[in-house]
Amino acid sequence: MIWKPKCARYRLLLALEAGHDLDEQDHAELGCHVAQCPACREYRNQVQAGYRALEQAGRAGCSPDTGPSLWPGVKVALSVRQPGAPRELWVGWVPAVALAAACMFLIYIVHTGPSFDEPPRSLRPRQIQSAFEPFAEVAPQNVPGSVSDLPPSMRPVPHWVSDGGWNTPLEPVRRLPTYSTDPRSF
């Protein structure tokens, strides 16, 4: 028997025909082809045999003993559930939202953190101003006899200058000793 390429389409139609899923027009066209093609005739017999087996198996198990009604058990279980509560939607949302929030927090931290080029905040001159603030409150500058009217040599010395504040030179960075890896240096 010779297999023809156009038989592929007819074999799909034959499979539909076996289950009565083909309309009259295609049925007639298929009949004409099958009458001329012995390979498709044999295929039709095989497909119908397979379908008959399926049909018989379907009939054999069409009325299984399904047991008592499920409703009593379902009713008890539903007493703790509410209709239409989309819990599973939330389950899907929570990880995504949590991940997005974590990413945004991380980006915020990275952008607002101190740069390596700047000195630490504890060494910035802002502290100098805040150190003078008590004096400014006690003696405003526009009041006669205030601290600003005194000559510089007579002005009170803030405690952070006298006890080694920011003017105190920083200790030099200790460098770890370096060792040569050149064997000739030993």
Add this chain to the structure above:
Amino acid sequence: MKVCMSKPDTDSTEIQPLVGGGSDARLVEEVRRGDREAFGHLVRRYEERLISVIMRFVRDRETARDLAQETLFRAYERLDQFDPSRRFGPWLFRIGVNLTLDHLRQRKRRIWTNLFSDSPADRVPDPATPDPRQALDLEQEVRAVLDVLPEKYRTVLVLRDLENFSTSEIAAIVNRREPTIRWRLAEARGLFQKVWLRRQQGKSAAAFDEGLSDDLEA
């Protein structure tokens, strides 16, 4: 390729709302308003068919009942997602079929895990034990062939040829277009025929698997 929508009336068992309790849409509306007994009407209306369909896939009655119960729970919980302009039956069966297929996939993974965890001596068949396939009747033979088919073909064959759903209902259940279902049905029947024929002819297992794998890959 034009095809009929359903089989002749003699064997058509489309999802029809039973008499009593009102239409599906009305019952769904009552459930949404808080009437739990209305859901009881829907349960009694569909439970037998639902268990029957699930049993086509899982075979074990208790497992099928558990899956059907879980299907009804999920349907109740997702009732706000149901479109009242559509039929309730296919929507319910879609939940049931998806749940059943998920269950089968999980079971398959467990089986593979057990296979790899067992010692090789446990897997060697006992020559004294007769081949259990010899005792299979027609229904079991058909089930064995269906098990070999890919899931998308098996689902369509079970729903159409064993449970007699119409192609439009199957399209609603598996959430595909109807022409896709018809095309898939034709391919599924052709594939079933090939496997069935080889099984009936009693070819050697190696040739069977080899030829089948070629067909499935194609």
